[in-house]
Amino acid sequence: MKTDEITVANLKCNGCASTIKKELLKIEGIKSVEVAIEKDTITLSHENVSRDTIINKLHSLGYPEATEKNGLLLQLKSYTSCMIGKINTI
Numbered sequence: 001m002k003t004d005e006i007t008v009a010n011l012k013c014n015g016c017a018s019t020i021k022k023e024l025l026k027i028e029g030i031k032s033v034e035v036a037i038e039k040d041t042i043t044l045s046h047e048n049v050s051r052d053t054i055i056n057k058l059h060s061l062g063y064p065e066a067t068e069k070n071g072l073l074l075q076l077k078s079y080t081s082c083m084i085g086k087i088n089t090i
Helices: 015-024 051-061 072-088
Strands: 002-007 032-036 042-045
Touching: 002 015, 002 051, 015 032, 015 042, 042 051, 042 072, 051 072
Parallel strands: none
Antiparallel strands: 002 042, 032 042
């Protein structure tokens, strides 16, 4: 089992955290996901999942790795993911 910590952009609230957890846990091999909103980090445990797979999934949700360019489109995607996450926690 491997553990990775990834710092991301656009992480704003529990809605964001909910979407990130739900979507990352869909990837085969990811066993646990913890989101620290105050630190903008995601910590996950997995077996045989490439970092690129994780980073690409986060990017598609609007949460790019903090080292990536964070344009308007990614920011808008993150707002959509955030709203979906808020709705799913109701």
